[in-house]
Amino acid sequence: MDKFAEAFGYLFSLDRELVQIIGVTLKMSFFSTLISCLLGFPMGAAIAAKKFKGRRTAKRILSTLTGLPPVVAGLIVYMLFTRYGPFGSLNVLFTVKAMVIAQVILITPIVASLSSAVIEGNCRTIRETAIGMGLDGKKTFALYLTENRTALFSVLLTAFGRSIAEVGAVSIVGGNIQWKTRVMTTAIMLETNKGNFSFALALGIILLIIALIINIGASLISGEEPCDD
Amino acid sequence: MIKALNLKKTYGEKTVLELDELCVSDGEALVIVGPNGSGKSTLLKILAGVIEPTQGSVEGVEGLRYVPQQSYAFKRTVLENCMLSAEGSRKEKQRKSLEILERLGLSELADKKATGLSGGEKQRLAIARALVEPCRLLLLDEPTASADVEAAELIEDTLAQYKKATSCTIIMTTHSPKAAMGIADRVLIMNKGRRAELGTPEQVLRAPESAWAKSFIAGWSLDEN
Numbered sequence: 001m002d003k004f005a006e007a008f009g010y011l012f013s014l015d016r017e018l019v020q021i022i023g024v025t026l027k028m029s030f031f032s033t034l035i036s037c038l039l040g041f042p043m044g045a046a047i048a049a050k051k052f053k054g055r056r057t058a059k060r061i062l063s064t065l066t067g068l069p070p071v072v073a074g075l076i077v078y079m080l081f082t083r084y085g086p087f088g089s090l091n092v093l094f095t096v097k098a099m100v101i102a103q104v105i106l107i108t109p110i111v112a113s114l115s116s117a118v119i120e121g122n123c124r125t126i127r128e129t130a131i132g133m134g135l136d137g138k139k140t141f142a143l144y145l146t147e148n149r150t151a152l153f154s155v156l157l158t159a160f161g162r163s164i165a166e167v168g169a170v171s172i173v174g175g176n177i178q179w180k181t182r183v184m185t186t187a188i189m190l191e192t193n194k195g196n197f198s199f200a201l202a203l204g205i206i207l208l209i210i211a212l213i214i215n216i217g218a219s220l221i222s223g224e225e226p227c228d229d
Numbered sequence: 230m231i232k233a234l235n236l237k238k239t240y241g242e243k244t245v246l247e248l249d250e251l252c253v254s255d256g257e258a259l260v261i262v263g264p265n266g267s268g269k270s271t272l273l274k275i276l277a278g279v280i281e282p283t284q285g286s287v288e289g290v291e292g293l294r295y296v297p298q299q300s301y302a303f304k305r306t307v308l309e310n311c312m313l314s315a316e317g318s319r320k321e322k323q324r325k326s327l328e329i330l331e332r333l334g335l336s337e338l339a340d341k342k343a344t345g346l347s348g349g350e351k352q353r354l355a356i357a358r359a360l361v362e363p364c365r366l367l368l369l370d371e372p373t374a375s376a377d378v379e380a381a382e383l384i385e386d387t388l389a390q391y392k393k394a395t396s397c398t399i400i401m402t403t404h405s406p407k408a409a410m411g412i413a414d415r416v417l418i419m420n421k422g423r424r425a426e427l428g429t430p431e432q433v434l435r436a437p438e439s440a441w442a443k444s445f446i447a448g449w450s451l452d453e454n
């Protein structure tokens with residue numbers, strides 16, 4: 001039990017390193033989620049609603065990528081950005097940027113498949129209505145997104161949850177460097193290995209709290225009522 | 230003029246529409262009637278470009294507005310729904326939208342969320358969205374289907390006035406003989422995806438050519454509905 005007490009000690013004393021780690025984690029997750037959604041929502045809408053050559057293949061590739069093991073994504077980004085790799089000169093490896101890139105590779109397919117499943121539900125009706133109103137393709141496409149904003153927002157929260165909890169890829173490409181690329185998950189791994197359970201526990205508690213906030217946010221926004229009155 | 234030639238639509242083995250020729254002149258109102266499943270909606274969807282015909286072609290469709298049988302309300306206010314299809318500055322869009330909403334008896338609901346409207350109100354909103362700007366061709370799929378007597382009258386009056394004001398071509402399906410006779414220059418009766426009868430309302434009412442059309446019309450009671 002004293003481990004818990006110590007963990008709360010870290011939390012309430014706002015331990016400098018703890019706060020810094022949380023900051024890096026939130027920054028990484030924010031940008032990963034933002035970019036993944038900016039890419040994934042339109043991809044999802046296109047796959048759900050647009051007729052184009054290779055649509056099926058795209059769908060299949062996407063659902064395959066959904067199951068991409070994080071360490072593989074990490075490995076790919078590592079090889080691309082390692083000093084003598086194709087993008088080595090950019091000096092991105094072992095920075096938060098590299099972590100965001102790996103996360104975007106991991107999360108975009110998830111965002112795209114989830115949002116295409118959402119948009120498939122009503123894109124026919126929306127398209128028919130939009131054609132009837134004389135709206136052009138651009139406006140119609142925007143309606144696929146705005147008409148599904150609630151469901152897409154929970155996709156966004158899912159993406160954020162993924163990104164904040166991910167460990168394999170970010171430890172490979174970030175290197176878990178103290179004060180720089182150390183995030184909550186990689187810190188938990190390290191501290192657990194060192195036997196410093198209370199610090200790991202403090203981080204774990206914060207992760208749980210964030211997950212809880214996300215869930216509360218999701219249910220507030222979807223405002224789901226039970227079918228049974 | 231709208232000209233549809235050799236239209237055919239099949240789903241799997243089933244042919245749901247087969248029309249050799251259909252011409253509608255500019256400014257004409259064609260009303261399509263027929264039992265459920267006779268292919269009325271399919272024909273309208275093809276004319277609107279929502280679905281592709283399996284065979285055949287459609288010419289002369291431009292400046293079209295189409296109100297589907299099932300109305301969809303966008304997740305915004307009634308006014309914003311209407312403004313989506315209006316043109317001009319924000320102010321103008323608002324003015325035009327309020328005007329048509331007023332005509333269709335929806336002005337009190339203008340600031341309400343459209344998704345909460347009743348079926349009949351949603352249908353009038355869909356009509357409002359179609360009429361907010363003048364168009365060349367107006368396609369309406371059972372525009373009074375969910376309307377009560379009063380709303381149906383409102384819709385019919387609005388359509389008649391709109392037609393006069395814009396001289397647009399109207400193609401409309403309906404189950405209401407009164408609505409059909411009120412606006413039609415010609416009536417097309419469909420059965421099993423085919424043309425059963427086509428002519429002016431008088432021709433179709435007085436001297437239907439086929440026995441099937443005769444019995445179909447006999448089912449109409451023009452006093453009711």
Ligand SMILES: Nc1ncnc2c1ncn2[C@@H]1O[C@H](COP(=O)(O)OP(=O)(O)O)[C@@H](O)[C@H]1O
Nearest residue numbers: 240245263264265266267268269270271272402
């Ligand atoms: N997407 C579809 N797939 C299979 N059958 C369809 C489809 N759409 C319409 N049909 C069939 O086509 C026929 C004509 O339908 P429809 O044009 O909606 O008739 P109406 O509007 O006259 O009631 C019906 O038998 C219907 O079941």
Ligand SMILES: [Mg+2]
Nearest residue numbers: 269270298370
């Ligand atoms: Mg129909």
